[in-house]
Amino acid sequence: VVTGLELHPLLRRGIEVRSRHVGIERPQALLRLVPENPEALLALGNRHVVSALQFDRELVVQLCRLAAGIEIQPALLHMPLTGKILITAFYEPSTRTRLSFESAWHRLGGDILSITDPATTGMAKGESLADVAEMFSNYSDVVVLRDRDAASVYSMLETLRVPIINAGNGIDEHPTQALADLYAIFKWRPDLATDTPGQPIRVGIIGNPAKMRTVRSLLHLLSMFAAVIEEVVVINGDDDVFGEGQRDALAQRGLRLRVEPGLRNNLPALDVVYINSIAWIGDTFERLTQAHRLTADSPFKPGAIVLHPLARGDELDVSLDDTAHNWYFSQARGATFVRMALLTSMVERVHRVADVRPPS
Amino acid sequence: VVTGLELHPLLRRGIEVRSRHVGIERPQALLRLVPENPEALLALGNRHVVSALQFDRELVVQLCRLAAGIEIQPALLHMPLTGKILITAFYEPSTRTRLSFESAWHRLGGDILSITDPATTGMAKGESLADVAEMFSNYSDVVVLRDRDAASVYSMLETLRVPIINAGNGIDEHPTQALADLYAIFKWRPDLATDTPGQPIRVGIIGNPAKMRTVRSLLHLLSMFAAVIEEVVVINGDDDVFGEGQRDALAQRGLRLRVEPGLRNNLPALDVVYINSIAWIGDTFERLTQAHRLTADSPFKPGAIVLHPLARGDELDVSLDDTAHNWYFSQARGATFVRMALLTSMVERVHRVADVRPPS
């Protein structure tokens, strides 16, 4: 490849915006179909965001609507967070989530203090999380935390005087990822976010609701939209894939759940296929559901979309990238916009962006 | 704690600004009592800040006054350091100090290049400190350095063409921490910063002046205010807690010093109690003065304040947090403002902020 003699073919042409990114043009439909209701976003003002349970249907819809407005016309934003400071404290390896948050914050005009390695911090000297939170409150306007221990974010709540976002706490939750998942679904089917939805959808989740924080938070959000979800099918060969009481709580909120061992026989009936193979356990991760793998040849329902919340492994074949089922790129791209909408709301700057409307 | 079933109680309410942060409202008194004298700050223009010995009484007072102005009305600052670049080079673990400096610089409008791990730098390839300093001069407007080796900052002085701040050099000094300590004291007793001070104070230092850089720098500053300090009592069970010539030099500048082994019998006479248990020795740290521990039940003099310069360990019990003795939170919070005042002065932007006055 590297000869030093002549120019590599890939350098002879310009950069292409690749057409396989289905869905990038869709936020406009979402913006048109959903009426603006900025009041719903005021509930986030100066509040922590730790669990997807904190949201409600209208809040999720309005966050996605604001995200759509930003995605369509990012240049309309006049840096609503200028002079504000974000601390991103990632005590567990991450690129995707950290960069997405940091990109979102910078695009809103703010500055960032990053912590990517706990060994470089005072916690190495034995500082308590309550004291770290006290300190973070002095230095920042919002904190984003990822930690292997599910309890860490809760330990900080007691002393924090600025809002915190849970960007993944052990196996517990990852609420902003679930927002990004919903945003992708609403770009695909904006009617689902309205009062006059069309055909209900069937959602397949290849993963483990007990052990995967992304799945746990997504199920919380889906339960708020139970009316437009015919069924959630969890594809998993294990008998017991729910945490204690988890299934009952979801059912109580109206979500219809079924667990199925096989992928191929269920795939043709699914509108949304969500796949994830990584579960974090303590200091390391397991690859679960390795038996299940999606490729361009898998028996998808026509028009079905595939979502994947994380860095992919073998479970999601690159042959799917150039198909119309690929909405995971749109989902990853949209994560930044939905986080911009969330951060703007938390720092109480909605009034500076709420007039974002589709071009008339 | 984490059930995935229902919302955690801490998430059901908004974020509280907690009343235990005594002293946050005090900077206004300091601003009122001390006349503005921005000329004193011009001495810092384009100068290094390595040792607390570089300051004098009036400079310390005016830095604290400017810090108070910023603490009261941070929104009055119009980003005086826009377009300026800070390098924070922390070759020893730190959160508190790095984040405080970075937060200060960002709040002034500037941008930052961070080095948190020496293994990621050219020094791993054997680059000399003089060459690193030469390079830093090309890329930044100010450098903040923390290094385990006391001599490193001095090695850089020869070739640096931009100002450097010593943010802790081995066991030697940490001058900006000492400024934060004084700022807390002046918020508590603004009269001490004036020409008509009230009752002199007795300061207790639980620590080791020979081995703790924070203590060393603080003693330098206290010696400039010997007229309002009745006595400094060093609480330490060891015989020899001063470095060679240290005690004589301080006494020569008028500071009255006494060393006492016991805490409880001396505590009732102290107005300011400064406690620190960490001393850095080479690549690691020792916990000293473990025998001494402050709690809500310790026999404090009424009205006494407690200061602690670092991440706390067992020596400072959380039971003190909700008492009126807790000025260590105010001290930590004020560190950012005093660094903002210092940085503004060093980059010669005092004229952009010197009209900060108490609201009339």
Added chain:
Amino acid sequence: VVTGLELHPLLRRGIEVRSRHVGIERPQALLRLVPENPEALLALGNRHVVSALQFDRELVVQLCRLAAGIEIQPALLHMPLTGKILITAFYEPSTRTRLSFESAWHRLGGDILSITDPATTGMAKGESLADVAEMFSNYSDVVVLRDRDAASVYSMLETLRVPIINAGNGIDEHPTQALADLYAIFKWRPDLATDTPGQPIRVGIIGNPAKMRTVRSLLHLLSMFAAVIEEVVVINGDDDVFGEGQRDALAQRGLRLRVEPGLRNNLPALDVVYINSIAWIGDTFERLTQAHRLTADSPFKPGAIVLHPLARGDELDVSLDDTAHNWYFSQARGATFVRMALLTSMVERVHRVADVRPPS
């Protein structure tokens, strides 16, 4: 050195801008002699910069001219990259190059997401480079990559939708360093960048063209200026210092090359002496050409200049720092300005800075 008793002598005086930085005043001559041709820079708009082979003579000259304009009057820049985001992904230790790029980007008004440790990223979970590139495209406007593997940057090209800059890929190339080298040469001899050059120069390269990426990229650029280079003398004791086909390709573009084992006997004939001793091989580096060392007593041709692209080791003695041969400090300083010129061109903001002219 550190007594804690009195002020260190180095702290008693202000910061000196040292006169040994020959060449800092030279960009004005370059600006005067070379006519402005911003159209040449448009070719870089929205293009990757991976190999020095992508440049041509006029592009290199115009980049250096723009760099000179910035170096003379940096305050004229009105933050052309405000709101733009740079990702610096350094998967191999670096200070100099990372800080230079980050300083350049910040001085242009942009924000930065830094990755300094691959262990903190999703690649630790096995994410492919193509997927990382897909993700980077969502979060940034330009990517700067350093990687030990020469192929990594090419793996990213397929999926990137934003421009990438190769900041060193294994032993292959480091094109922006070569630009900085040329910029230093043109500040020293601006006529070489014009259509009416004076005396051709003899360039000595103490290093290994097969194994050193800085040398490889520099030779590519020098071959575009073969008309003003009498000869390139590679000083190396080994027989085979070129990669396969490398020497032929350079000769074909008109560059006259000679390999010589001895330094002292060749030095008196060299106008430009370029020295580098570090070659990266896999995860570590070798120090090559240790036999060769430049000092103030080396038999330089009068007026000869010395360049060194990296953190220096023993091969470049500090005794040279205060001589007129020292252009390596000017070279290091200029690297930031030439990168500012390059980044401005890649992000298509040339129109915002193209009116930079020497003061009339």
